[in-house]
Amino acid sequence: MGHYTGPKGRINRRLGQQIFENGGAKRSLERRDSPPGMQQRRGKPSAYALGLREKQKVKYFYGLSERQLRRFLANAHRHGGNTGEELLMLCERRLDNVVRRSGMTTSRPQARQGIAHGHFNVNGRKTDVASYIVRPGDVIQVRDRKNLRSIYTNMMETSETQPIDWLALDQSQYQIRVLGLPGPEDVSLPVELGILIEFLSR
Numbered sequence: 001m002g003h004y005t006g007p008k009g010r011i012n013r014r015l016g017q018q019i020f021e022n023g024g025a026k027r028s029l030e031r032r033d034s035p036p037g038m039q040q041r042r043g044k045p046s047a048y049a050l051g052l053r054e055k056q057k058v059k060y061f062y063g064l065s066e067r068q069l070r071r072f073l074a075n076a077h078r079h080g081g082n083t084g085e086e087l088l089m090l091c092e093r094r095l096d097n098v099v100r101r102s103g104m105t106t107s108r109p110q111a112r113q114g115i116a117h118g119h120f121n122v123n124g125r126k127t128d129v130a131s132y133i134v135r136p137g138d139v140i141q142v143r144d145r146k147n148l149r150s151i152y153t154n155m156m157e158t159s160e161t162q163p164i165d166w167l168a169l170d171q172s173q174y175q176i177r178v179l180g181l182p183g184p185e186d187v188s189l190p191v192e193l194g195i196l197i198e199f200l201s202r
Helices: 008-015 023-031 047-062 066-079 083-092 095-102 108-116 146-158 193-200
Strands: 120-122 139-142 167-170 175-178
Touching: 008 047, 047 066, 047 083, 047 193, 066 083, 066 193, 083 095, 083 193, 095 108, 095 120, 095 139, 095 167, 095 175, 139 146
Parallel strands: none
Antiparallel strands: 120 139, 139 175, 167 175
């Protein structure tokens, strides 16, 4: 699931939330808010079904594999405090999420593809690992190539995003500065943390 390539609108409808942001997936949720497939009368979902849904939200939204999610969970346990909040704050610090949240791209899969193709330097060094965890003081910049910068100019002009306190985007320099760490209020995915952690602790 780390690199889902199937119908994104289907996932949005299944989970009842805007997980994927590309145009077709967004419109599919606007047209039909019911799950895909033949419509049947459904009873109350079980505790297992609710937990699985919350886990799938996190995996699809951040593009995580099962192994990556478990590793993040173990790191969150080691940090202490609220495990669910720590887990999501670690996810927010992924390089692909930072590129998306800054407004440099219009979706996370788009950011992930650019990173995998070597479009970005982190602290002056080319980085092609989307799961790289940023730290305060890191500087992320589009490589100094005319064709790449033209692509990201267009993306930044069409990207819909709100300013974020812990990130600073300098569009003229094609540069993102990490000013600090995200807090619980900076998490961009609504998740029932109690249900999620209970499910992952099985």
